[in-house]
Amino acid sequence: MVATVGIDLGGSKLLVVRVDDGDVVERELFASAGEDLLVTAKAAIRELWTDDVVAIGAGIAGLVRYPDGVFVWGPHVAGSNIPVRQILEDEFGVPAFVDNDANMAALAELHLGAAVGRQDVLLVTLGTGIGGAVVANGDVYRGSSFAGEWGHMLYQANGLQCDCGKRGCWETVASGPALARLGREFNALNPDGQLAKTLRDANFSAETITSAADAGDETARGLVSQVGAALGQGLCSLIAIFDPELIVVGGGLGSVGESLLGPARRIAADAIHGGSHRPLPPIVVAELGPESGAIGAALLAAQGIQAQLAR
Ligand SMILES: [Zn+2]
The missing domain is CATH 3.30.420.40 (ATPase, nucleotide binding domain)
Structure with a gap:
């Protein structure tokens, strides 16, 4: 049983889900506060946090360097060159996997949706x-x-x-x-x-x-x-x-x-x-609607942590 939290960080809204073995068990939508996107993100993750969460996934609209998880730039999100992966790992003490939001949505559609x-x-x-x-x-x-x-x-x-x-x-x-x-x-x-x-x-x-x-x-x-x-x-x-x-x-x-x-x-x-x-x-x-980015983020985190454990 692997529990992960996935978050989709958009310019105007922010969706968090907690996923246990591919099943979405909890979800919450927040309005994102412009400049303080990461502050809102951390608070949102904390809302759905349980002690059995082993990894975090985060999808961001814009250019994200993968796998180091640096948000480089995006026309619809404030800030640039933000080390999101590092910030989340420091805050929560578990591995974080950070990627472009559409890549996350694609992963979700591939495993649970239209593809x-x-x-x-x-x-x-x-x-x-x-x-x-x-x-x-x-x-x-x-x-x-x-x-x-x-x-x-x-x-x-x-x-x-x-x-x-x-x-x-x-x-x-x-x-x-x-x-x-x-x-x-x-x-x-x-x-x-x-x-x-x-x-x-x-x-x-x-x-x-x-x-x-x-x-x-x-x-x-x-x-x-x-x-x-x-x-x-x-x-x-x-x-x-x-x-x-x-x-x-x-x-x-x-x-x-x-x-x-x-x-x-x-x-x-x-x-x-x-x-x-x-x-x-x-x-x-x-097929997965507006939740696809957050679900894909949680799936990427689950895949990533399983790959690390298998090594
Ligand atoms: Zn353009």
């Missing part, structure tokens, strides 16, 4: 930006550390400004903020339209649009479909590079499901390299 039994999988997470992870030969592939940051591959030269400081990244057209921007642009052109009436609050988010789409608003469905098309175009580039057997789409926007993935599949089927001679890999929704 069980698969070997070559891409996880694409859609939220504030696009995150991603590569599973190759049944294991997370990290490159020299930072593989899977395809939210920042060039989608359009001199395109829209990205949070990372560059222009035209894929996530500027396929993410929650991209959908919200399409909504604002549409409403500016059609201030008396139904969508503008539905979205009266000027600070509406992507979620407001996806809810309107779910409620049958045709304009909102059209906007979701535009983002889905941009998703599909980018996926084609990933398929050309990795030739995965399966693509799992997760994250807040990914959970929207068919109204987003349907257009993505259609565009990808049209644009895939050698399309009339090869099948499009299945593009499916992630």
Whole structure:
């Protein structure tokens, strides 16, 4: 019996789970306090701490050096070059395993979710930006550390400004903020339209649009479909590079499901390299929802500690 705690550190929220032998036995969600992310993280881990916990896993949105667990930088999380692994080990006195949050989510989907039994999988997470992870030969592939940051591959030269400081990244057209921007642009052109009436609050988010789409608003469905098309175009580039057997789409926007993935599949089927001679890999929704990063972190900690004990 191995008990571990997994934590998913995001820019705005922080989720902790305690896992016993692959079963999530406790979970808690916290709002993260900007600059004091690690202070909040330590308090959150302590909430779920029991004496039988043998290791901690932590997933962070951004560039994380693995296995030394240094958070190098990320556009949505404050701070840089933070030795998170060392800090957690000093605080709790057990080994810590720290990695990119999408790698953690991929591990969770591979062992407990949509990718069980698969070997070559891409996880694409859609939220504030696009995150991603590569599973190759049944294991997370990290490159020299930072593989899977395809939210920042060039989608359009001199395109829209990205949070990372560059222009035209894929996530500027396929993410929650991209959908919200399409909504604002549409409403500016059609201030008396139904969508503008539905979205009266000027600070509406992507979620407001996806809810309107779910409620049958045709304009909102059209906007979701535009983002889905941009998703599909980018996926084609990933398929050309990795030739995965399966693509799992997760994250807040990914959970929207068919109204987003349907257009993505259609565009990808049209644009895939050698399309009339090869099948499009299945593009499916992630199964573990917002907990996947924290669950994967706990699983990585369990795997890591078992590998250490086996030595
Ligand atoms: Zn970027």
